[in-house]
Amino acid sequence: MGSNKKERIVGNKKSKVLSSLKNLGSRVYNQLENGFFPSITMPSRSTENINYDPDLRQYILGEKIVLRNSRIFTQTRGFTQLVWAATFSHELASQRKTSTLRDVYYSAQAYEMVFKDQQESNNIITDLETVLGLSREDFNIFPEERSAVFGDLTIAYTVPGYEGRTLNLTSHPDGVLIGPALTSAEFVGTTADKVIAIEKGGLFTRFVEENVHKKFNALLISTAGQAPRATRHFIRRLNREFNLPVYIFTDGDPWGMHIAMVIISGSANAAHLRELTTPDAKWMGVWASDIVDYKLPTYPLKEVDFTRLHELQRDPRYQTDPLWQKEIKTFLKIRKKAEQEAFSRYGLTYIVDEYLPAKLGETK
Amino acid sequence: MAQQTFQEISASDFFYRNRDIAGFTNPTRAIFATIRELVENSLDAAETIKVLPDVYVRLSFAKVGNQESQVFKLRVEDNGAGILPKHIPSAFGQVLYGSKYTLKQQRGTFGLGGKMAILYGQITTHQPAHVTSSTGTAKIYSFKLMMDIQKNRPIILDRRVSTNKGQWRGTIVEFCLEGDYLRAKPKVLEYFKQTAMVNPYANLTFVDPKGRLYKFTRGTTSMPDPPKETEPHPYGVDVELLQRLIQVTPYKNMLEFLKNEFHRVGEITAQKFLAFSNLSPRKNPKRLSHAELVSLMQNLKKFEKFLPPDSSCLSPLGEDLLKAGILKELKPEFLVVHQRKPSTYAGHPFIIETAIAYGGEIPKKNNFVIYRFANKIPLLYDEASDVSYRVINSMNWSRYKVTQDMPIAIVVHICSTKVPYKTVGKEFIADRPEVRREIANELRGVARKLQHFLSRRAHVNKEKKKFSVFIKYLPKIAQFSTDLAGKEKIPDIEKLLKSVRKFGIE
Ligand SMILES: Nc1ncnc2c1ncn2[C@@H]1O[C@H](COP(=O)(O)OP(=O)(O)OP(=O)(O)O)[C@@H](O)[C@H]1O
Numbered sequence: 100m101g102s103n104k105k106e107r108i109v110g111n112k113k114s115k116v117l118s119s120l121k122n123l124g125s126r127v128y129n130q131l132e133n134g135f136f137p138s139i140t141m142p143s144r145s146t147e148n149i150n151y152d153p154d155l156r157q158y159i160l161g162e163k164i165v166l167r168n169s170r171i172f173t174q175t176r177g178f179t180q181l182v183w184a185a186t187f188s189h190e191l192a193s194q195r196k197t198s199t200l201r202d203v204y205y206s207a208q209a210y211e212m213v214f215k216d217q218q219e220s221n222n223i224i225t226d227l228e229t230v231l232g233l234s235r236e237d238f239n240i241f242p243e244e245r246s247a248v249f250g251d252l253t254i255a256y257t258v259p260g261y262e263g264r265t266l267n268l269t270s271h272p273d274g275v276l277i278g279p280a281l282t283s284a285e286f287v288g289t290t291a292d293k294v295i296a297i298e299k300g301g302l303f304t305r306f307v308e309e310n311v312h313k314k315f316n317a318l319l320i321s322t323a324g325q326a327p328r329a330t331r332h333f334i335r336r337l338n339r340e341f342n343l344p345v346y347i348f349t350d351g352d353p354w355g356m357h358i359a360m361v362i363i364s365g366s367a368n369a370a371h372l373r374e375l376t377t378p379d380a381k382w383m384g385v386w387a388s389d390i391v392d393y394k395l396p397t398y399p400l401k402e403v404d405f406t407r408l409h410e411l412q413r414d415p416r417y418q419t420d421p422l423w424q425k426e427i428k429t430f431l432k433i434r435k436k437a438e439q440e441a442f443s444r445y446g447l448t449y450i451v452d453e454y455l456p457a458k459l460g461e462t463k
Numbered sequence: 464m465a466q467q468t469f470q471e472i473s474a475s476d477f478f479y480r481n482r483d484i485a486g487f488t489n490p491t492r493a494i495f496a497t498i499r500e501l502v503e504n505s506l507d508a509a510e511t512i513k514v515l516p517d518v519y520v521r522l523s524f525a526k527v528g529n530q531e532s533q534v535f536k537l538r539v540e541d542n543g544a545g546i547l548p549k550h551i552p553s554a555f556g557q558v559l560y561g562s563k564y565t566l567k568q569q570r571g572t573f574g575l576g577g578k579m580a581i582l583y584g585q586i587t588t589h590q591p592a593h594v595t596s597s598t599g600t601a602k603i604y605s606f607k608l609m610m611d612i613q614k615n616r617p618i619i620l621d622r623r624v625s626t627n628k629g630q631w632r633g634t635i636v637e638f639c640l641e642g643d644y645l646r647a648k649p650k651v652l653e654y655f656k657q658t659a660m661v662n663p664y665a666n667l668t669f670v671d672p673k674g675r676l677y678k679f680t681r682g683t684t685s686m687p688d689p690p691k692e693t694e695p696h697p698y699g700v701d702v703e704l705l706q707r708l709i710q711v712t713p714y715k716n717m718l719e720f721l722k723n724e725f726h727r728v729g730e731i732t733a734q735k736f737l738a739f740s741n742l743s744p745r746k747n748p749k750r751l752s753h754a755e756l757v758s759l760m761q762n763l764k765k766f767e768k769f770l771p772p773d774s775s776c777l778s779p780l781g782e783d784l785l786k787a788g789i790l791k792e793l794k795p796e797f798l799v800v801h802q803r804k805p806s807t808y809a810g811h812p813f814i815i816e817t818a819i820a821y822g823g824e825i826p827k828k829n830n831f832v833i834y835r836f837a838n839k840i841p842l843l844y845d846e847a848s849d850v851s852y853r854v855i856n857s858m859n860w861s862r863y864k865v866t867q868d869m870p871i872a873i874v875v876h877i878c879s880t881k882v883p884y885k886t887v888g889k890e891f892i893a894d895r896p897e898v899r900r901e902i903a904n905e906l907r908g909v910a911r912k913l914q915h916f917l918s919r920r921a922h923v924n925k926e927k928k929k930f931s932v933f934i935k936y937l938p939k940i941a942q943f944s945t946d947l948a949g950k951e952k953i954p955d956i957e958k959l960l961k962s963v964r965k966f967g968i969e
Pocket residue numbers: 500504505508541543544545546554555560561562563570571572573574575576577578579633634
């Protein structure tokens with residue numbers, strides 16, 4: 100892919116974001132001009148309107164529409180906050196500045212738009228995402244929590260002051276933060292042929308030390324727990340733009356399993372958004388059957404773990420691949436869980452020397 | 464052998480020994496009761512001649528005593544009818560001597576109040592009382608009096624006559640007494656405030672021992688019509704009263720006696736009654752045997768065809784005056800007053816007037832403020848024993864969307880020729896079923912009006928709150944959307960705001 104074309108895509112996306120924000124402003128402006136109390140419609144995010152789409156392999160919002168009407172005095176304030184958030188986002192995006200949810204909360208005060216609490220301002224941002232069908236990263240609002248990437252991937256920055264500068268992501272052994280600059284960067288090229296996402300930061304560092312990226316020709320990503328949206332989008336891009344298969348390696352318990360699932364099929368909370376999922380990504384372990392096969396050191400499952408397993412058993416996302424149901428049943432049978440680090444009982448390099456090759460072969 | 468001695472005591476001696484029942488229980492109550500009795504006499508004296516009352520009360524230190532009980536000099540001056548000189552000594556020096564035994568509504572009833580006050584002063588300080596009065600003639604009479612408690616007779620120590628140059632009319636009473644003003648103060652001030660409330664046409668001035676001036680200025684110059692005197696109603700007489708009536712009547716036969724000495728008894732009713740009780744119309748009432756007298760009394764109560772008493776002998780305050788008084792003293796945000804149709808208990812007519820006031824200077828507490836009045840007298844003690852208190856507390860206020868912690872004052876005024884007091888101290892109203900029922904019905908009526916006010920107010924407040932939201936946020940929406948749409952001109956939102964403005968904002 101030529102770099103010109105990519106630049107256009109990034110530029111298009113940006114102007115699309117700006118114009119949908121501006122459209123929203125015009126809609127409100129025109130209603131006022133015509134002597135109406137302005138109102139905005141958006142898909143409902145209530146649970147009964149969140150459905151699983153087996154084709155898209157993610158949650159989507161249904162047909163139900165809600166109206167935010169400034170004429171209804173209980174909604175007037177929220178409506179104003181929404182219009183403010185759009186104005187603020189437009190300002191950020193057009194000036195190519197980034198911000199966080201926390202920033203949004205405080206920035207509002209400068210406009211005499213005081214939010215009750217962080218939750219209220221977060222909700223308004225989610226409303227704005229829903230209205231526009233864009234995710235907040237598109238209008239430059241990023242989460243606090245950041246994960247990292249390491250490996251032979253060359254990117255070109257688009258952020259002000261760095262435009263056109265390139266970086267190879269092997270340049271720093273701690274990995275490079277998947278922050279605003281990286282998220283908005285273009286991919287120039289890679290020699291890797293796969294992506295391995297790892298739940299725990301410690302293990303990610305070990306993989307870098309053990310040259311896993313070389314040995315397996317892989318890009319390594321630390322999700323640092325539940326992967327942030329920017330990271331999910333980043334993984335999707337690697338998968339789509341370079342056709343790289345994605346393998347996810349988590350703790351062997353219902354929570355680790357679900358970290359993998361959210362990367363694969365998204366979350367109900369983000370049902371109003373697209374392009375955050377990687378449906379072809381694979382959960383590589385630690386499976387319940389690995390616990391048995393590798394005789395890993397374990398902890399007993401707790402009450403909450405069982406409850407979660409039963410929930411997941413009914414979850415539509417877990418009906419897609421028989422692997423999920425099989426592993427859930429195994430967890431329920433062995434009543435045990437294990438952490439990624441449990442392989443260290445066979446020595447620090449066992450996981451790299453033995454387990455990874457075996458699993459990569461198995462999950463291909 | 465031990466000998467038991469029998470001894471007759473006089474009326475003054477009796478009340479002296481039992482001064483508790485007249486309200487002179489302790490040095491604190493004594494100060495309060497003294498002021499109250501004299502102020503009431505003054506108000507009565509002005510009202511009988513339909514003159515706007517001006518009452519001036521001054522309490523000053525006479526001699527420094529101990530902390531609890533000090534000697535005060537009390538002076539009460541009014542512009543009332545005045546008293547004829549021949550009545551002055553007895554009116555102020557003989558217990559159960561008074562001009563108010565007749566059947567009309569007045570504050571005074573027992574012929575006791577003023578004397579108890581003077582008696583108390585005499586007992587505690589051994590000093591005479593000074594009474595100066597004129598009925599507006601060319602002369603002013605001044606008396607220096609003491610009471611002979613055993614004999615229930617006034618002792619005149621000095622009597623002076625002076626010329627009345629300024630055509631003054633009224634009465635000045637001055638004497639010393641021992642008491643505890645510091646403790647009595649809250650009640651005394653409350654008494655003046657509440658008196659001002661039900662006597663909105665009166666000027667009341669009080670100067671306390673520290674020289675502080677409390678002035679309650681009249682808020683209106685209209686006065687209720689003075690009550691007319693009436694004969695007793697047959698249902699309301701007892702043997703005592705019957706005997707007294709027979710003694711003084713000039714009529715020589717039962718028919719005339721009944722027709723002329725009783726309230727609402729005419730020729731036909733009298734005849735029917737005499738037939739009912741097997742008495743000859745020609746019988747001379749003075750010849751009735753004791754047995755006949757008793758059976759007459761019983762039959763008067765039994766006979767069902769007497770017309771109910773009418774209320775011309777009552778002088779209620781009326782809705783306008785009650786309103787004026789409450790507005791003046793409580794400055795409420797909302798007020799409803801209502802006067803009920805006259806009713807009777809045991810042959811005595813009575814009228815209930817009530818009011819509910821909300822907000823303003825009424826404090827928020829854990830219960831309603833209750834103002835009780837009887838014949839324009841505030842009742843300040845024994846609230847919990849009063850029938851009004853019981854009625855109010857047995858009402859289901861939540862039905863009216865009212866809670867006890869709201870700033871609400873409830874006023875109940877009972878007017879009657881015979882207020883059903885429980886004691887001579889005139890502190891609280893007895894729980895008579897007829898009275899209770901009337902108060903309850905009356906309060907339900909005003910409570911409903913309060914409910915309407917409250918729900919209307921809640922509605923208005925909600926609209927105002929809504930509007931304040933619109934006025935705060937709509938300009939912001941206009942500003943933000945103008946910026947976001949990249950326009951120059953901010954849309955005009957005045958029309959929109961006008962369309963949602965219902966009651967204006969404060
Ligand atoms: N300030 C006054 N002006 C004119 N007359 C007065 C005044 N004070 C008292 N009197 C007369 O003296 C009488 C006796 O007064 P007193 O207060 O002792 O009894 P009362 O008012 O008749 O009954 P109560 O015991 O209920 O007060 C009154 O009935 C009235 O005629």
